[in-house]
Amino acid sequence: MKMGISDLIIAAVILSGACYLLYHSLWKKKGHCCGSGCDGCSKK
Amino acid sequence: MSSRTAVKEQQAPVTETATQRGTLRPVEKRTLTIAVAGNPNAGKSTLINAIAGSRLHVGNWPGVTVEKKEASFDYEGTRIRLVDLPGTYSLSPYTQEEIIARDYLVDERPDLILNVVDSTNLERNLYLTVQLMELGIPVVMALNIYDEAQSKGYRIDVAGMEKMLGIKVIPTSATKKSGLDQLLITAVATMEDLSAHVPHQLNYGEDIETATDFMAGILHHSHPALLERYPKRWLLLKLVEGDSNVRQTTNLNDEAQLGEALQHLKRAHGEDLEAVLAEVRYSLATGLTREVLQKPELPKTEITEKIDRIVLHRVFGIPIFLGAMWIMFKLTFDLSKPFADWIGAMISGPFKHWAEALLGLIHAPDWTVSLVTDGVIAGTGNVLVFVPMIFAMMFFITFLEGSGYMARAAFVMDRAMHSIGLHGKSFIPMLLGFGCNVPAIYATRTLENPRDKALTALLVPLMSCGARLPVYVVFIGAFFPTRGGTVLWSLYVMGILLAIMMGFIFKKTLFRGDAPMFIMELPPYRVPSLKSLMIHTWEKGKHFLVKAGTYILAVSIMVWFLLNLPWGVEHKRDSYLGQVGAVVAPALAPLGFGNWEASSSLIAGLVAKEIVVGTMGEIYVKKEAEKVAQKPTFIEDLQETGSGLAKAFREAGTNISSTFGISSISADEDAAKTAERSPLREELKKQFTPLAAYAFLVFVLLYMPCVVAAAAMVHEFGTWKWYGVAFGYQMVLAWSAAAIIYQGGRLLGLGG
Numbered sequence: 135m136k137m138g139i140s141d142l143i144i145a146a147v148i149l150s151g152a153c154y155l156l157y158h159s160l161w162k163k164k165g166h167c168c169g170s171g172c173d174g175c176s177k178k
Numbered sequence: 179m180s181s182r183t184a185v186k187e188q189q190a191p192v193t194e195t196a197t198q199r200g201t202l203r204p205v206e207k208r209t210l211t212i213a214v215a216g217n218p219n220a221g222k223s224t225l226i227n228a229i230a231g232s233r234l235h236v237g238n239w240p241g242v243t244v245e246k247k248e249a250s251f252d253y254e255g256t257r258i259r260l261v262d263l264p265g266t267y268s269l270s271p272y273t274q275e276e277i278i279a280r281d282y283l284v285d286e287r288p289d290l291i292l293n294v295v296d297s298t299n300l301e302r303n304l305y306l307t308v309q310l311m312e313l314g315i316p317v318v319m320a321l322n323i324y325d326e327a328q329s330k331g332y333r334i335d336v337a338g339m340e341k342m343l344g345i346k347v348i349p350t351s352a353t354k355k356s357g358l359d360q361l362l363i364t365a366v367a368t369m370e371d372l373s374a375h376v377p378h379q380l381n382y383g384e385d386i387e388t389a390t391d392f393m394a395g396i397l398h399h400s401h402p403a404l405l406e407r408y409p410k411r412w413l414l415l416k417l418v419e420g421d422s423n424v425r426q427t428t429n430l431n432d433e434a435q436l437g438e439a440l441q442h443l444k445r446a447h448g449e450d451l452e453a454v455l456a457e458v459r460y461s462l463a464t465g466l467t468r469e470v471l472q473k474p475e476l477p478k479t480e481i482t483e484k485i486d487r488i489v490l491h492r493v494f495g496i497p498i499f500l501g502a503m504w505i506m507f508k509l510t511f512d513l514s515k516p517f518a519d520w521i522g523a524m525i526s527g528p529f530k531h532w533a534e535a536l537l538g539l540i541h542a543p544d545w546t547v548s549l550v551t552d553g554v555i556a557g558t559g560n561v562l563v564f565v566p567m568i569f570a571m572m573f574f575i576t577f578l579e580g581s582g583y584m585a586r587a588a589f590v591m592d593r594a595m596h597s598i599g600l601h602g603k604s605f606i607p608m609l610l611g612f613g614c615n616v617p618a619i620y621a622t623r624t625l626e627n628p629r630d631k632a633l634t635a636l637l638v639p640l641m642s643c644g645a646r647l648p649v650y651v652v653f654i655g656a657f658f659p660t661r662g663g664t665v666l667w668s669l670y671v672m673g674i675l676l677a678i679m680m681g682f683i684f685k686k687t688l689f690r691g692d693a694p695m696f697i698m699e700l701p702p703y704r705v706p707s708l709k710s711l712m713i714h715t716w717e718k719g720k721h722f723l724v725k726a727g728t729y730i731l732a733v734s735i736m737v738w739f740l741l742n743l744p745w746g747v748e749h750k751r752d753s754y755l756g757q758v759g760a761v762v763a764p765a766l767a768p769l770g771f772g773n774w775e776a777s778s779s780l781i782a783g784l785v786a787k788e789i790v791v792g793t794m795g796e797i798y799v800k801k802e803a804e805k806v807a808q809k810p811t812f813i814e815d816l817q818e819t820g821s822g823l824a825k826a827f828r829e830a831g832t833n834i835s836s837t838f839g840i841s842s843i844s845a846d847e848d849a850a851k852t853a854e855r856s857p858l859r860e861e862l863k864k865q866f867t868p869l870a871a872y873a874f875l876v877f878v879l880l881y882m883p884c885v886v887a888a889a890a891m892v893h894e895f896g897t898w899k900w901y902g903v904a905f906g907y908q909m910v911l912a913w914s915a916a917a918i919i920y921q922g923g924r925l926l927g928l929g930g
Contacts, residue, residue: 144546145739152735159729159732160885
């Protein structure tokens with residue numbers, strides 16, 4: 135199975151999205167923890 | 179609350195009138211900041227939740243709120259901001275909760291203090307009230323848990339309290355939402371007429387009062403800015419007490435700056451003036467309680483005491499705790515397994531078919547179909563399967579918290595904790611760790627000294643969090659279907675025992691010193707309301723759903739690429755992930771699972787432990803399309819979904835009613851059907867022996883904390899040091915424990 139240019143572009147977009155999601159959820163949102171040290175979870 | 183609805187209705191005409199008059203300025207709303215302060219477990223968070231409809235975490239044990247939280251809402255044209263302060267017994271500077279509460283009240287100066295008082299523990303609560311009244315901020319008292327006090331036969335003279343304290347006192351019951359309207363009306367009214375609501379000041383006796391007057395005169399000339407910045411009476415009393423924090427902040431370290439008055443007091447009353455002031459405050463609290471509270475003459479032995487005689491028994495306390503845990507895991511497993519099986523069947527059946535059909539409709543490239551079905555659905559889906567179990571466990575943990583038993587668990591573990599240089603209070607963050615290690619690490623801030631905090635945080639990751647549950651359940655389903663609850667229980671107990679063992683080792687090495695004294699308040703037993711249980715179960719469990727939709731999804735996609743790169747790789751073993759797994763695998767061979775599949779899954783699981791199962795789902799996935807000659811139709815899929823759910827309900831009901839007949843239904847079912855429904859389990863049976871599977875579970879229990887826990891440790895301690903220690907010791911412990919189990923088991927002839 136060979137990858138064409140369009141496949142490469144789609145793969146790059148998907149991987150970039152996954153990397154962003156990982157970075158955003160783990161570092162920006164601190165893993166979405168609902169612990170006392172997190173903002174947002176407990177606020178109305 | 180009805181009042182809030184009414185407010186919105188009233189606001190509309192006001193805006194309309196303003197517009198009609200041609201006023202361009204928006205209608206301004208007053209904002210009233212109310213600090214909610216009180217003893218631990220007096221019901222502050224419950225009260226705020228009841229008033230503002232927020233979802234602050236509550237539990238029937240002290241120390242649930244470890245930092246201030248807020249909730250805002252509109253009331254009678256006023257924007258009210260409620261600030262939930264951590265529960266404190268006093269405003270001394272000894273614990274982090276006290277410091278957080280005190281700093282907020284002194285530095286932020288809220289408009290009003292709402293002092294939440296536990297009516298069933300009046301005397302102890304009033305000690306804090308007296309201190310709050312010294313801050314020069316208007317105080318309104320919510321005499322909470324009033325219904326319980328009444329049912330015990332307590333008679334409280336509310337009017338008498340108001341007269342003696344000079345503040346408004348409103349009986350409330352946060353759980354029954356009674357008295358809340360009156361409380362809000364009183365709070366707003368107090369703010370509108372401050373002069374009529376000045377709290378009375380406690381007289382500390384002629385000596386102290388004269389000394390504070392004298393010191394006030396000195397400060398007026400030498401440090402006028404301090405008297406502006408801080409509540410005057412509070413500042414003077416803190417200086418008399420010798421409060422080190424206040425002296426440091428105000429640069430009044432030298433007693434000579436405060437004149438002869440302080441020296442005179444010390445000569446007359448001894449060096450410990452803090453104790454003298456505390457005694458006066460206690461006397462007032464005691465005297466006031468005697469005046470306003472009438473208890474029944476011959477109190478019956480209360481139900482709480484009766485239960486405590488059993489559950490706090492010196493000999494039976496720990497076995498009862500272990501038994502309670504066993505029942506919890508058994509019920510979790512019995513109740514949720516049929517639903518987990520149903521979700522698993524749906525994900526590997528209809529959902530997969532529908533995704534394939536959808537991608538076929540839009541003519542997506544073939545490899546994206548594989549990415550979605552073998553990557554996203556197999557990876558994320560295998561984690562979602564266990565959502566029912568996670569919610570069931572969170573439900574039972576919330577029940578134990580709300581009932582008051584968790585505080586007893588900490589109490590009965592006190593002796594064991596002392597052996598490792600900690601006290602029972604440290605066990606509370608560890609118990610929280612059963613839900614998720616991250617809030618448990620943050621909860622270590624309830625501990626008084628940095629040594630206790632660091633040691634407890636190091637031990638928290640040994641508590642088996644909900645994220646590890648999917649791994650346990652998939653292996654238990656494959657290898658120990660008839661003893662699921664017991665195997666699950668053994669893993670949790672092993673976590674506790676190893677935490678005690680490691681604590682003992684740390685005490686002898688990194689944390690030498692005596693265990694501090696421990697006084698733990700034991701709250702009365704309460705039956706948590708179903709609504710509260712549901713809300714807090716959701717609050718705890720939704721975290722896992724969010725994780726599945728975010729970083730578990732992201733890692734599933736990455737793992738799929740790593741399993742398919744270099745592009746066109748024939749065997750997953752030759753992929754990038756397979757190659758890395760193969761490098762690590764020999765190190766795991768003595769543990770019984772030295773194959774690249776297991777090691778690759780463990781590497782991916784470093785992000786979050788559920789990902790171990792997701793990655794296994796991706797690695798072991800078979801190409802269904804090649805095996806199944808004819809796919810079911812959409813209608814057939816829908817029928818399967820409906821009938822499967824009905825069957826799950828039936829099985830759950832049967833499992834619970836026949837209690838302890840765990841998973842027998844699933845175990846008895848046709849082997850071929852089981853294999854079809856749970857392909858991952860069937861693959862695991864080919865790769866692991868039961869002994870190796872148990873060793874694998876122990877390794878997953880113990881190996882390094884996930885990256886989110888790492889971030890929490892760094893955030894809480896401001897250094898990577900403690901995470902480094904946790905990482906190192908857990909890897910060694912995980913390897914050693916799994917090796918002992920596997921090699922020991924082989925020697926004992928338990929299989930290979």
